[in-house]
Every structure is written in C-alpha cells, then in structure tokens.
Amino acid sequence: MTRLSGLACGRCASPHEANELQTVCRTCGGPLLAQYGLVAPGLPTLAEVRLRPPGEFRFHELMPTLAGAETPSLGEGATPLLPGEGLAADLGLPRLFVKDEAQNPTGSFKARGMAAAAARARELGARTICLPSAGNAGGAAAAYGALHGLEVRVAIPANTPAAIEAECRALGAVVERVPGNIADAGRWIAARAEEHGWFNVATLREPYRIEGKKVMGYELVYDLGRVPDVVLYPTGGGTGLIGMAKACEEMQALGWIGAERPRFVSVQTTGCAPVVRAFEAGAETAAAWADPAETRAYGLRVPGALGDFLMLRTLRETGGNAVAVSEAELAAGSERMARHMGLWPCPEGGACVAAADRLRRSGWLKGDELLVLFNTGSPFKYF
Numbered sequence: 254m255t256r257l258s259g260l261a262c263g264r265c266a267s268p269h270e271a272n273e274l275q276t277v278c279r280t281c282g283g284p285l286l287a288q289y290g291l292v293a294p295g296l297p298t299l300a301e302v303r304l305r306p307p308g309e310f311r312f313h314e315l316m317p318t319l320a321g322a323e324t325p326s327l328g329e330g331a332t333p334l335l336p337g338e339g340l341a342a343d344l345g346l347p348r349l350f351v352k353d354e355a356q357n358p359t360g361s362f363k364a365r366g367m368a369a370a371a372a373r374a375r376e377l378g379a380r381t382i383c384l385p386s387a388g389n390a391g392g393a394a395a396a397y398g399a400l401h402g403l404e405v406r407v408a409i410p411a412n413t414p415a416a417i418e419a420e421c422r423a424l425g426a427v428v429e430r431v432p433g434n435i436a437d438a439g440r441w442i443a444a445r446a447e448e449h450g451w452f453n454v455a456t457l458r459e460p461y462r463i464e465g466k467k468v469m470g471y472e473l474v475y476d477l478g479r480v481p482d483v484v485l486y487p488t489g490g491g492t493g494l495i496g497m498a499k500a501c502e503e504m505q506a507l508g509w510i511g512a513e514r515p516r517f518v519s520v521q522t523t524g525c526a527p528v529v530r531a532f533e534a535g536a537e538t539a540a541a542w543a544d545p546a547e548t549r550a551y552g553l554r555v556p557g558a559l560g561d562f563l564m565l566r567t568l569r570e571t572g573g574n575a576v577a578v579s580e581a582e583l584a585a586g587s588e589r590m591a592r593h594m595g596l597w598p599c600p601e602g603g604a605c606v607a608a609a610d611r612l613r614r615s616g617w618l619k620g621d622e623l624l625v626l627f628n629t630g631s632p633f634k635y636f
Contacts, residue, residue, distance in 0.1 A: 256290040257317045260460050263495075263563050271317070274377045276458050277559070284457040284560050286499065287464055289315050291506040299509045303475055307331035309368050309468055311475075315503060316468075317461050318372045325400050327358035329368045330468055334476045334625070339593035340606070345613055348623045350481070352469065353596060354630060359396050359420070361389035361599070361630030365469065366462030366492060370454050371397035373461045379452040380404060383445070385431075385438035387489075388417050388551040389630050394454060395424035406451055408442040410434050413551065416634040434545055436556050456490030457559040463496045470500030473625060474510065481515050482622040485609055487601035487629055488519040488528055488575075489555035491564040498567040515625070517573040519564060520601075520608040522548050525556060526577035528564055533575065538562050549635060550583055550600035574617060582607035590628070600635060602628030 260269040264283030269275050275285055302312050309330035313321040334350050341349035354362035371394065374382055383406035384394055391407040398405035405426040409418060410433060421428045431438040439455055446453040454462065473481060480501065486494050494517060504510045519528045524546025531539035541557035548554050558564070568575055578586070587603025589610075590596055598606070605626045612618040 254314065254321060255317060255319060256293060256296070256314050257287055258290050259288045260285040261288050262286075263560065272377070274374065274379060274452055275460060276453060284563070285460040287317050287460050289503070291503060296507065299474070299507075309365060309465060312471060317369060317464050319376055320372065324372050326368065327364065327396060327400060329357050329364040329465075331472065332356045334473070335594075335596065337590070337594045337626070339595075340590055343589055343593045344606070344610055345620060346609060346618060346622075346624055347620060349609070350623075350625050351590070351594065351596065352473070352625055352627050354469075355599065355628055359389065359392045360634060361393065362466070362469070362493060362627075363389040363393035363630075364396070365465035366390075367393040367397040367454070367465070369465035370459055370461040371401050371403060374452055374454065374459070375401040375403060381406060381449070381451040382454045383407070383442050383451040384453065384455045385409070385435055385442050386417070387413055387435045387438075387554060388634065390456075391417060391426065391428070392420040392424065392634070395421045395426035399425050406442065406445070408438040410438050412547070414635055416636060420634065434554060434556060436541070456492055463492045463499065466493045466496035467500040467503075469493060470497035471504070474504060477623070480510055480513055481625045483518065483618065483624045484515040485518045485520055485605045485624070485626045487550070487553055487604050487627065488521055488564065489552045490558050491519075491528070491560045493627070493629070494519060494567060495560050495563045498571070514571040517567055517571050518608060518612070519568055519573070519575040520604050521575070521577045522546070522550055522553050522583065522604065523577045523579050524548055525554050527557060528561065529575040529577040531561065531565055532568055537565060539565065548580060548600075550604055551635065552601050552629065553604065574612065576608040576611060578604050578607040578611070586610070587632070596628065597632050598628040599630040599632045601630065602626070
C-alpha cells in the first residue's frame with residue numbers, strides 16, 4: 254500500500270491534496286513534490302526490498318500509485334549498472350560505472366517517469382494526457398497512455414527527428430509539429446490543454462514523473478550497497494537529477510543511508526546551458542537561454558526549466574558541479590564509450606563522457622572515486 258501522504262510545493266512548501274489531479278502550486282506556481290509517511294511502522298528494510306523482484310515498483314510503498322506492486326508495467330526500471338572497464342581505463346577513472354537507461358521500454362529513462370505519471374493520472378480520472386516533447390518523453394507518454402487506455406497528445410518542435418514522431422504515432426498518440434523549440438511546443442500544448450481539459454504531464458508540471466525518475470537513485474544503492482561518490486547526469490528539464498536527490502533524502506529518513514550524498518554534476522551543451530551559467534554565476538535560479546543552438550542531443554535543448562532552483566540547490570548542497578560541452582566533444586564522447594566499452598550511447602550519454610574527461614583533467618574528479626555516468630537512452634531514435 255502506498256504511503257503517499259500529500260503533496261508540497263518544492264518552492265514555498267504549500268500543501269496540496271494528493272487524491273486529485275494536480276499541476277503546479279496554486280500559491281506560487283512551483284513544482285509539487287510527493288510526500289510519504291516515512292516513519293510509520295511496517296515499512297520494509299533495505300535488505301527486504303532487495304529481495305523483491307526488480308523493477309520500477311519494487312519499493313511500491315514509496316511510489317504514488319494505489320495499485321502498488323500491481324501497477325501495470327512495461328518492464329521499466331532495474332536497468333544495468335555496467336562496469337565501464339575499457340572506458341574507465343581510457344578516461345583514467347578506474348571506478349567508473351555506466352547506468353544504461355537505454356534498456357528501458359521505449360529506449361530511454363523517460364519510461365520511468367511516464368510509468369508513474371500515466372498510472373497515477375488514470376487512477377485520478379484523467380482521460381487525455383498531453384505534453385511537449387523534443388524526443389523520448391513523447392514516445393514514453395504514448396506507450397504508457399496506450400497501456401492505461403489514455404488518449405495522448407504530443408507537441409514536438411519542428412526539427413524533432415522523424416523516428417520520434419513515427420514512434421508516437423505508432424503507439425496511438427496524436428502528434429503536432431510546432432515551429433520553434435521545446436519552449437514553444439510547451440506554450441502551444443498548454444494553451445490547448447486549458448481549452449480542451451487535457452491533463453498536462455509536461456516536465457514538473459505534474460507531481461509524479463519525478464517519482465518514477467527517483468527510482469534511479471534507489472537502484473544505485475540497491476546495486477552498489479551505498480551512494481556513489483559522483484553522479485554525472487545530462488540535464489534538460491532536470492527531473493532525474495531532482496528525483497535522485499529526493500531519493501537520497503527519503504533513504505536517509507528511512508535509515509538506509511546517512512547524510513552522505515553523491516556530488517551531482519549537471520551536464521549541458523554550450524549552445525543551451527542555462528543551469529551551467531546560473532551555477533557559475535552563483536544564482537539561485539536559471540534565466541531562460543535565448544535562442545538555444547541546434548544540437549544532436551535533443552534532450553538538452555531546454556532553454557528554461559520549472560525546477561531550475563531545485564537543480565541548482567542540489568548541485569550546491571552536494572558539492573557538485575555543472576559542465577557545458579561542445580557538439581564536437583559530445584560526439585567524441587559517444588565514440589569513446591562505443592569503442593572502449595561496446596555501448597553506443599545517445600548523444601546525451603556522450604556529453605557525460607566528455608564532461609567526465611574534462612573534470613578528470615582539471616583535477617575535480619579523482620581516480621579513486623566511485624563514479625556513475627548516465628546513458629539516458631538509445632541512439633537509434635536520433636536520426
């Protein structure tokens with residue numbers, strides 16, 4: 254049975270009811286975060302959870318769905334944590350691991366968030382969900398919409414790869430190409446959601462995609478028996494980064510870990526790096542990036558994020574960092590992972606390799622640290 258107790262704004266902490274469809278905070282417009290009863294008796298220990306079948310809803314008590322372990326699934330979660338020995342040697346980082354999210358349904362980490370968001374939306378009475386997507390989120394929403402019997406509407410920027418549109422349509426979604434970037438697609442779909450009564454599951458504009466993403470943080474502890482020293486994560490909307498930080502807070506409250514945290518590193522591209530710019534400036538929020546450049550890493554072309562302040566807080570509180578890499582660097586990073594490890598990553602994964610290389614050469618990363626680099630998806634949909 255879920256221990257979901259309510260929702261609270263990540264900015265102003267205003268409480269909100271969890272048993273009805275919610276978007277953003279009614280007080281300040283900030284993102285809503287799920288809250289759980291973490292001290293109630295009957296919660297399993299870490300050892301007990303590790304004995305359960307792996308997957309997204311393995312620790313269903315701290316997931317939002319009423320269906321718990323019986324929540325319909327496409328097999329998301331429990332992605333492998335691979336020892337990147339050849340890549341580790343090439344980078345001079347011998348304790349490097351790669352979390353390969355490409356092995357999720359629909360080929361990316363976006364399946365995690367949509368597994369939770371679509372299931373919870375269906376439980377709360379939604380019939381149509383919608384979102385803007387520059388890539389993998391649209392396909393994941395279409396897949397989980399089909400699983401739960403929901404109509405799905407997706408707005409994609411005009412330059413989105415044809416494979417993404419084909420995937421969305423094959424899974425039953427209605428797709429609209431919109432001029433401009435992901436922010437323009439976001440405004441387009443938000444207006445129509447308001448007009449037609451669709452439930453908008455855009456990044457952090459509903460509370461539960463982050464709950465699916467936080468499971469990545471739990472899985473690192475399941476597999477390693479501890480939190481890693483450093484996590485490099487490609488950052489667009491930032492739900493994965495924020496979710497893993499939330500997982501650490503929950504695990505500490507449960508007594509599974511102490512106050513230790515990974516040093517989180519946000520990886521972006523030089524052509525669209527609002528979080529990196531804000532981090533380097535010491536700002537608490539990230540101003541929108543004007544005219545983001547074209548990039549092969551479509552998931553990183555996000556000029557502004559609702560959860561910017563949560564990302565920046567996480568980076569600073571964990572002693573983390575933020576790195577922007579060029580198109581040439583991320584392409585070289587993809588090639589290094591493919592040739593030295595036998596894993597061809599999505600461009601965002603290649604960006605993380607490039608960031609790790611730069612941080613090792615600068616001395617910020619030490620050779621004895623346990624480092625996890627995320628490959629967030631398959632490269633095959635980027636053509």
